[in-house]
Amino acid sequence: MVGDPMTSRDRILARVRSALSDVPRGEGPEDFTVPREYERTRTGPDVVELLVDRLVDYKALVHQVDDIGNAVDEALARRGARRLAIPAGVPSSWLGESEVIRDEPPLPNVELSGFDGVLTGCAVAIAETGTIILDAGPEQGRRALTLVPDYHLCVVRRDQIVRTVPEALERLDPTRPLTWISGPSATSDIELNRVEGVHGPRTLEVLITP
Amino acid sequence: MNAFVGMPSFPKASSKSVSDAQLRHNLRKATHTIRAKRALVVDEQPDWAALRSAGAAIKDRTLRHLDVYLERLEEAVTAAGGTVHWAADAAEANRIVTGLVKATGETEVVKVKSMATQEIDLNSALEAEGITAYETDLAELIVQLGDDWPSHILVPAIHRNRAEIREIFLSKMAAWGRPAPADLKDDPRALADAARLHLRERFLSARVGISGANFAVAETGTLVVLESEGNGRMCLTLPETLISVVGIEKIVPTWQDLEVFMQLLPRSSTGERMNPYTSMWTGATEGQTFHLVLLDNGRTSVLADEVGRQALRCIRCSACLNVCPVYERAGGHAYGSVYPGPIGAILTPQLKGMAGPLEESLPYASTLCGACYDVCPVAINIPEVLLDLRSKVVTRGHHGQRLAMGAARRVLDSPRWLAVAQNSAGRLRHWTPRRLPGPLSAWSDTRDVPRPPKESFRQWWATR
Ligand code: SF4
Numbered sequence: 103m104v105g106d107p108m109t110s111r112d113r114i115l116a117r118v119r120s121a122l123s124d125v126p127r128g129e130g131p132e133d134f135t136v137p138r139e140y141e142r143t144r145t146g147p148d149v150v151e152l153l154v155d156r157l158v159d160y161k162a163l164v165h166q167v168d169d170i171g172n173a174v175d176e177a178l179a180r181r182g183a184r185r186l187a188i189p190a191g192v193p194s195s196w197l198g199e200s201e202v203i204r205d206e207p208p209l210p211n212v213e214l215s216g217f218d219g220v221l222t223g224c225a226v227a228i229a230e231t232g233t234i235i236l237d238a239g240p241e242q243g244r245r246a247l248t249l250v251p252d253y254h255l256c257v258v259r260r261d262q263i264v265r266t267v268p269e270a271l272e273r274l275d276p277t278r279p280l281t282w283i284s285g286p287s288a289t290s291d292i293e294l295n296r297v298e299g300v301h302g303p304r305t306l307e308v309l310i311t312p
Numbered sequence: 313m314n315a316f317v318g319m320p321s322f323p324k325a326s327s328k329s330v331s332d333a334q335l336r337h338n339l340r341k342a343t344h345t346i347r348a349k350r351a352l353v354v355d356e357q358p359d360w361a362a363l364r365s366a367g368a369a370i371k372d373r374t375l376r377h378l379d380v381y382l383e384r385l386e387e388a389v390t391a392a393g394g395t396v397h398w399a400a401d402a403a404e405a406n407r408i409v410t411g412l413v414k415a416t417g418e419t420e421v422v423k424v425k426s427m428a429t430q431e432i433d434l435n436s437a438l439e440a441e442g443i444t445a446y447e448t449d450l451a452e453l454i455v456q457l458g459d460d461w462p463s464h465i466l467v468p469a470i471h472r473n474r475a476e477i478r479e480i481f482l483s484k485m486a487a488w489g490r491p492a493p494a495d496l497k498d499d500p501r502a503l504a505d506a507a508r509l510h511l512r513e514r515f516l517s518a519r520v521g522i523s524g525a526n527f528a529v530a531e532t533g534t535l536v537v538l539e540s541e542g543n544g545r546m547c548l549t550l551p552e553t554l555i556s557v558v559g560i561e562k563i564v565p566t567w568q569d570l571e572v573f574m575q576l577l578p579r580s581s582t583g584e585r586m587n588p589y590t591s592m593w594t595g596a597t598e599g600q601t602f603h604l605v606l607l608d609n610g611r612t613s614v615l616a617d618e619v620g621r622q623a624l625r626c627i628r629c630s631a632c633l634n635v636c637p638v639y640e641r642a643g644g645h646a647y648g649s650v651y652p653g654p655i656g657a658i659l660t661p662q663l664k665g666m667a668g669p670l671e672e673s674l675p676y677a678s679t680l681c682g683a684c685y686d687v688c689p690v691a692i693n694i695p696e697v698l699l700d701l702r703s704k705v706v707t708r709g710h711h712g713q714r715l716a717m718g719a720a721r722r723v724l725d726s727p728r729w730l731a732v733a734q735n736s737a738g739r740l741r742h743w744t745p746r747r748l749p750g751p752l753s754a755w756s757d758t759r760d761v762p763r764p765p766k767e768s769f770r771q772w773w774a775t776r
Contacts, residue, residue, distance in 0.1 A: 110398040110399060110400045110404060111398040113400055114382075114398050114400055114560065114606070114608045114612065115379050115382065115383070117608065117612035117615075118378045118379045118382065118560075118612055118615060119379050120616070121612050121613070121615040121616035122376060122377075122378070122379070122615065122616075124618055125376045125377075129376070129377075130377070131373055131376075131377040131380055131381070131565065134369070134372065134373045134376055134377070135369070136366055136369040136370050136373055137362070137365050137366055137369060138362075138366055139359070139362040139365070139366075140359040140362035140363045140366055140572070141358065141359045141362075142571070144358075156585065160588075211516055211550055212516050215512070215516065228586070230585065231578075231585040231586035232585060232586065233586045238598070244549075244598050245545065245548075245549040245591070245598065246549050246550055249542060249545050249546065249549060250516075267571050267574050267575050268568075268571035271567065271568065271570055271571045271574070272568075276529065276532040276534045276567045276592070276594060277392070277532065277594050278594075279591075279592070279593045279594075279597045279598060280590075280591070280592040280593070281545065281589070281590070281591055281592075282586070282589065282590035282591075282592075283588070283589060284584070284585070284586040284587065284588050284589075285588050286588065287540070287541055287542040287588055287589065288540050288541070288588050289450045289451075289504055289540055289541050290467065290540075290582070292450075292469075292474055292477060292500040292503055292504065293338070293341075293473060293474055293500065294341060294342055294345050294346075294467065294470075295500040297500045297501050297504040300450055300504050300507065300508055300540075300541040300542060300543070301448075301508060301511065301512070301515070301541050301542035301543045301545070301546050302541070302542025302545060302588070302589060303542075
């Protein structure tokens, strides 16, 4: 261990306390009020339509489908993808004809690069912002799985879609590792031109199911 | 990467590599594009004003009881298997991080763009101990390979055009790892692909990652990083050891509070409804070893200033840069620190103290038009803090300095002069002196003194 962490801890806390000498002694954190007049929920267009609109705006590919197995096969065929990595808990009913390898035990990260793509579910989707949130649940897997392969095919159930950001946070468990995805990876670093796909998957395809 | 060496040597150094015309052109394009996008997505949010008040109040609550929240955060992170370190200043933070990296036996680390680690110049400290830090954000990569300084919080390489970037990739990538393809074209897609290949090997082999954080939730111990490219996700998830250096002001009290900032930040920053990627993790995650380094480095002095304290609310969105007429002309490098633009003008002198001519001149790098205050998602009254800092400069200055400041003030902020100038800018623009007197000359020597805008900001805003 470098230095003496106790000393700096005490020093910083003491500096903070003396810096705040203007704050009334008796004031507790909750006594300082935060106005929360913002809208935690809203009404508006159908959440599915809204989510589709926002995802398309981000250059994601989106389909509303009934039969997941078929839709997965079609999506993979369109792309010419053959080998897919999937989280341990993806139900077999999602899998058509394609060759899949379950991430159980975890595949070495270097090997993930060799897959044509990854198929997962999600925890929550936010319609207004076009965001899909993964919480490392059985259908979503660890975070690296949806990051290293170049193509992410994601199944979103209608009952997982909420309208607003506050509604989404309410449904999430902060102790789980969370990944919020809004469209494919992108950069605007070169003369402000948007380029999709720098390090994350260059293609995000979403299947919305009943 | 080079350290910021302060004024005036830095502007001299930068003016060699960056032609003013190019920089100004790029900056103008960047600030105007982002500004327009931001306005659109902010208008889309019907409760923006209420979110802004909530955001400001949540940050004020945090700051007024920072000791409580720091202890709470430490407890939560520790309970979740992380280790918390406290760093009083840059040197200590660098010692802690360097020690942690050395303990892993590694000599290479991957980094996510982070202003806190730039502020403490961590890369140089690591280098001195034989550890190479690889920046992985595309713009930071461009800056690092080009051996220069970031010029904007959000688009750090905005001073480089595509042809320059191609040149940098071709000549420098090989020395850092996978070379750029010999037939590299200069279109953004090809350049991004070259960066993707170059960095992929690095991500997959790195065993230590270093990041900052946008937010740290005291209640749960959750850290939050917003980004676009996925380099953040790579650095945060693939290495076995993750070290996050986080300013003590980055705390928000509760999980629910994130609902405010996850709306305010992306829309204010890149003008998107949501940034492409956000990672949130609590303590040691998915088998990783996690260290959180809590950084003071001057923040407690800012906290002690009742007027200046509000600068610590800043969520680093860069909206204030994009509306600032001075920033648009001067560019990020002129502010001599990692915090450019209006927020830099109030944060740098407060963090470093009025240490020299640069710090003393920064409070004058403003027309006080108020645009920064209007766009700030946490309602930091930047003009108020600027005026307060100016009065401190004037009171403590020597007689000569006082005169110089007086002169500068007449140029830059006499309300009457400015009002006249703004209304008849066409004629009066040419009256602006090309060079500021006294200590300010360092600031104006390498760039044109900002001209008053053709149309006052408020007129422009009203007719927008
Ligand atoms: S001062 Fe306000 S507008 Fe400027 S970067 Fe900070 S939060 Fe954004």
